Amino acid sequence: MLLVISACSTDDGSMDEAKSHTNLKIIVTNSEKEPVADEKEVKIIMNCPDVVLLHDSERIIQVLTNLLKNSLKAVKEKAGAIQINVGDYPSEVKISVKDNGVGIPADKQKNLFKKFYQVDASLTREIGGSGLGLSICKGIVEFHGGKIGVQSTPDIGSTFTFTISKKST
Secondary structure (H helix, E strand, O other): OHHHHHOOOOOOOOOOOOEEEEEHHHHHHHHOOOHHHHHHOOEEEEEOOOOEEEEEHHHHHHHHHHHHHHHHHHOOOOOOEEEEEEEEOOOEEEEEEEEOOOOOOHHHHOOOOOOOOOOOOOOOOOOOOOOOHHHHHHHHHHHOOOOEEEEEEOOOEEEEEEEEEOOOO
8 A cells, every 4th residue: 555655646736756767677677576477377578678767767667567467467377478568769668568368348448547446346356456556557657748548358458558758757
């Protein structure tokens, strides 16, 4: 819960930040070492060039970790695969987390980034969570001058993609 609280904005709508030069390759490589991936025997594939940005690295880690944990919840044990790709473009960096998990129905995708929204809100739902993670991710990404979105097909998987402006905010 501390991680969630740390991302909340202040009363005036701003967000506390600590800018530093961040090598995204290090962040992605470290996120690949998620213990749940080993426990579930999920394969994580990483494709990331050396890209250094001046941004709040803790917040970028928070977004990537949240997306990775969501993918780990969605994939099947011993059959799951997650791919993390980083694209370096002139004005932005594009990061995607793709899985072969349960997928999300099209009619549920538009609300994914709203606070407290959960695809399966039933009491017997299989995948846990508070419904805050993606909303927080959206706030962090937008604060860094980027956008976040999803492409998903039920029973095939999901790809969450976010961009980060190379222009320091």
